[in-house]
Amino acid sequence: MPFIELQTNLPAGAFSDDFVRKLSSSAAEALGKPEDRMNVVVKPGLLMLMSGSSSPCVMLSVSAIAVTDTADKNKEHSAKMFEFLTRQLGLTEDRIVVVFHELQPHQVGKKGTVMSFL
Numbered sequence: 001m002p003f004i005e006l007q008t009n010l011p012a013g014a015f016s017d018d019f020v021r022k023l024s025s026s027a028a029e030a031l032g033k034p035e036d037r038m039n040v041v042v043k044p045g046l047l048m049l050m051s052g053s054s055s056p057c058v059m060l061s062v063s064a065i066a067v068t069d070t071a072d073k074n075k076e077h078s079a080k081m082f083e084f085l086t087r088q089l090g091l092t093e094d095r096i097v098v099v100f101h102e103l104q105p106h107q108v109g110k111k112g113t114v115m116s117f118l
């Protein structure tokens with residue numbers, strides 16, 4: 001049950017109508033998770049500063065159970081996500097940051113319990 005949150009200073013109009021679905025699909029493929037388990041939010045139009053510049057930028061947060069727990073895995077995930085974001089948004093790699101968070105099953109609630117019990 002990955003959680004993908006994209007924060008950006010790009011305006012909402014910079015995103016195609018199906019961008020959230022494409023992001024979900026791309027992240028699911030990169031993480032090796034089923035698309036029906038993805039949770040995605042895109043927050044455009046934010047006041048942001050990256051590396052001292054307010055030029056267009058993206059911060060992508062990826063939180064998941066069992067797939068973001070090693071440097072080797074995250075290196076592969078990062079390459080795939082950077083490829084998607086640079087292609088879709090026309091940004092250079094220096095204007096994108098991806099942050100990985102490893103979740104434990106007891107940290108994710110669903111169906112009135114936590115994933116440890118599902």
